[in-house]
Amino acid sequence: MRAGLGLVPEDRKGQGLVLDASLQDNLTLARLDRDTRGGLVDRRGQRRAAAEVAGQLKVRMSGLGQHARTLSGGNQQKIVIGKWLLADTRLLILDEPTRGIDVGAKVEIYQLVNELTAAGRAVLMISSDLPEVLGMSDRVLVMAQGRLAGELSADEATQDAVMELAVRPAGASGPRHTNESAMEGSDVR
Known part of the structure; x- marks a missing residue:
């Protein structure tokens, strides 16, 4: 977190949220050090910040005291992302x-x-949804058999080009793209 990195994990319920905690507590968890003075938490400041980001993300909720467990999957995901927005991360890693x-x-x-x-923040999106990768990426890194198979610019990244890199046998020679890429990872601008 100090390095400005935030992770939205694939398993939002098991790794991204404290399901039985309030939305306010989940949203402000990654910035707790900023909200604490002399061992006391500024709950009013937390409430203000949480309300602002929940509104910005259009979270459908009954209130900030609602438990994360009770939200729909999409609103839970917004809370996980909102946590990192409040932490002011410079690089946000989105896994599925x-x-x-x-x-x-x-x-x-x-x-x-x-x-x-x-706004100038970096986003690294990891996705197995090829249309999502192609639609959101400036650059696509294709992983195959645990290794980087190639990198493609947004202009080079087509379904066929990605699949060619993904299924190429390890060590096979052939036309290498300037950028070497994988369906599992994409750099989104």
Whole structure:
């Protein structure tokens, strides 16, 4: 966190949220050191910051005291992302960010990613959803058999080009792209 890195894990329920904690506590967890003075937590400041980011992300909730467990998958994902927005991360790593959420929440997360990159933040998206990777990436890194198989620019990244790199036998020669890439990882701008 001190290095400015944030991780939205693939398993949001097991690794990204404290399910029986309030939305306010989940949102402010990664910035607890900033909200603590002399061993006391500034709950009013936390509430203000949590309300602002929950509003920005359009989290559908009954209130900040609601437990994370009671939210839909898409709103839970927004809380995990919001935690890192409040922590002011410079690089946000998104591991399967839209798995298990509805189409409307997916669109909102895509818009948020675009806003983050437009504001100068870096986003590294790891996804097995090839259309998502192709639609969101400036650069695609393709992993195959645990190794980097190639890198493609957004212009080079097509379904065929990604699949060619993904299924190429290890050590096989052939046309290498300037960038070497994998369906598992993509650098989103």
